[in-house]
Amino acid sequence: MLKRNYLLMSPAVLGAALAIAAATMPASYADEIPATPQVGVTASPDAASTLDQINRYNNQKPKNSLSQVTSVSQLRDVQPTDWAFQALQSLVERYGCIEGYPDRTYRGNRALTRYEFAAGLNSCLNRIQELIAAAGGGGISAEEIATLRRLQEEFRAELTTLRGRVDALEARATRLEAQQFSTTTKLAGEAIFAVAAIAKGDDAFGGEIDNQPIFADRVRLNFETSFTGRDRLRTRLQASNLGAFSATSTFTPEGDLSFGGGAFEESGNNDIVLDELSYTFPLGKRTEVVIGANATGSDSFANTLNVLDGDGGSGALSRFGTRHGIYYLADGAGIGLRHEFNDNIEISLGYQGTSVNDPNDGSGLFGGPYGALAQVVFKPGAGLQLGLTYVHSYNRDMGTGSRVANLRSTLEAFQPFAGDNNLPVSSNSYGVELSWQLARNFVIGGWAGYTNTRTLSTLGGQINRGNIDIFNGAVTLGFPDLGKKGNLGGIIVGIEPIADASANLSNDLFNAGLGGDDDDPSYHVEAFYQIQVSDNISITPGVIWLTAPDHNKNNDDIVIGTIRTTFSF
Secondary structure (H helix, E strand, C coil), rough: CCCHHHHHHHHHHHHHHHHCCCCCCCHHHHHHHCCCCCCCCCCCCHHHHHHHHHHHHHHHCCCCCCCCCCCCHHHHCCCCCCCCEEEHHHHHHHHCCEEEEECCCCCCCCCCCHHHHHHHHHHHHHHHHHHHHCCHHHHHHHHHHHHHHHHHCCHHHHHHHHHHHHHHHHHHHHHHHHHHCCCCEEEEEEEEEEEEEEEEEEECCCCCCCCCCCEEEEEEEEEEECCCCEEEEEEEEEECCCHHHHHHHHCCCCECCCCCCCCCCCCCCCCCEEEEEEEEEECCCEEEEEEEEEEEEEHHHHCCCCCCCEECCCCCHHHHCCCCCHHCCEEEEEEEEEEECCCCCEEEEEEEEEECCCCCCHHHHHHEEEEEEEEEEEECCCCEEEEEEEEEEEEECCCCCCCCHHHHHHHHHCCCCCCCCCCEEEEEEEEEEEEEEECCEEEEEEEEEEEEEEEECCCCCCCCCCCEEEEEEEEEEECCCCCCCCEEEEEEEEEEEEEEECCCCCHHHHHCCCCCCCCCEEEEEEEEEEEECCCCCEEEEEEEEEEEEECCCCCCCCEEEEEEEECCC
C-alpha cells in the first residue's frame, strides 16, 4: 500500500515542483520562458527568476555530476522488477525528465540533495519548454496542461508558506553564524547544588562530629574546541566552595564527597580556577592520545570500569565509590594513550605529574610527584569487562581510606612533628576491576587492590623507614534507567584503603594521635538514586554509612546524608 500511494503522489510532486518555477505562469507558456539566463541570483518568487537560478546551476555544475538519460535501460541499477520502474520509464521515454550519474546508475534508494533536485527539475522544465514550443504541443495534451494548472493552484498556498519558512530559516542561520561565539568551540557546563550533613558519628580522633548541615556548590564550564572534527581541546574553568569533610569534620579521607575537595583540602571560596587543560586527538582508527597541561585525570585515557563513575556530577556521591582509588595516583599534567587492539582488548598507558612546571629540585617532570599507569582491559562480550591495572607513583596518595593509608597527606595536614613533615614515599599499586552488565537495567561491578608504599625518609629519626601494605576493595551494583529512562540507582559496599604498618612506624605516630595500624576494618556502605528530572536537571539523594571510622572500632559509625542537584547544559 505504501508503494502504491507513493506512485500516486508522484504526479503531484512533479506538479508541485513545476509550480515553484511557474507560480506566475501566464496563459502563453512560450512567452514566459526567458531566452537567456540573467546574471546574478536573487531570492524572488518570480518563476522566471527561479528558473534562471536553476539554469545557472545546471550550466556551472561539475561535468561528472548528472547526465541526461534517453532510455531507462541506460540505468544499470534500475530493473524491470523495481516497484518504480514504470514511473521512471514514463518520465524518461515520454518527457525525458530523468538524469543519471556518469557511471550509469540512478541510485534510487539514496536521499536526494537540493542540488540534484535543482538539476533534475531544470531538465524537466527544459524538456517541457521544448514540448510546448513544438508544433502541436509536442505530444502534451490539453488535459495534461490542465492538470498542471490545477496542481499549480492547489499547491500555491503550501508553496508560499514553505517559501516563507525557508526564508526565515535562512535568515536565522545567517544571524546565528554572525553572532556565534566560535565556529570551532562549543560550551558545555555543569552546576552542582548540594545539601549535605553528617547525621552522627565520631571523627578519627574519637571526638563527636557536629551535625550542622551545609549548602555547597561546584560549577564547571568546559570550552570544547575541535579543529578536525575528531580532536578536542578542553579548557575547563571551575569554581567551588566545598572542601573535604576530612579537613574539617571527620579528619579521615573515608567518606569524602566526590564533588568536594581532595583529602584534607580546605573549603574553597568559589574562586575561578583553570581546572583542566587537555588536548585529545586520534592516531589512526584505534589509538587516542591525551596531552594534559593541567589537572587531567587518568580517567581521561583509562577506562575505570565503573558504571557509577560520574566524576562528581552524576553517579556515586563519594570519592571512594566513584572509582578504584589507584586511579587517583595518576593525574595532573602529562600524556596518556589508549589503544584498541581489537573489539575485545585495549590498553592504556600514561604518565602524569603535579609539579611539572617547577624547575626546582624535587619538582619538575620527573623529580616531583608523579604517577605512571598501565592498564589492559579485556572485553570478551556479553557485557563483561575485566581490567588489570598497575600504577607506580612517587609522593602520591589515593585520597581515600584511613589516615595511615594516606600517610604523606596526613602528615602534611596535621603536622604532629617538629620540623619537616614532607615525607617522601614511593608506591606500587596493583588492581583488578570488573564490570558485567547482566541485564539492560542491572550492572554488577567492583574492584580489589593492593598497594605497597615505602617511606623514603625518617623525618629526622621521628619515624622508621619501611613498607606500608594497603588493601581495598568494593562491590558495586548499578541500576540504569531505574523507574524511568535516564535514572540511575547505585549501591556500593566495600572497604576503603586499610593499612598494615605496625612493624614500620614508631610510637610517636600513636602518641600524636595518627594511629599506626588499622586493626578494625571499616565498611563503606553507600546508596543513592539519581532522578533525571529533565534532559538538563537531575536530583540525587543518597546516604553514606561508615562503620568504625578510620578503621577504628572505638569510633562511632558515621552517617552522611546528601541531596545533589545537577544542572547540565
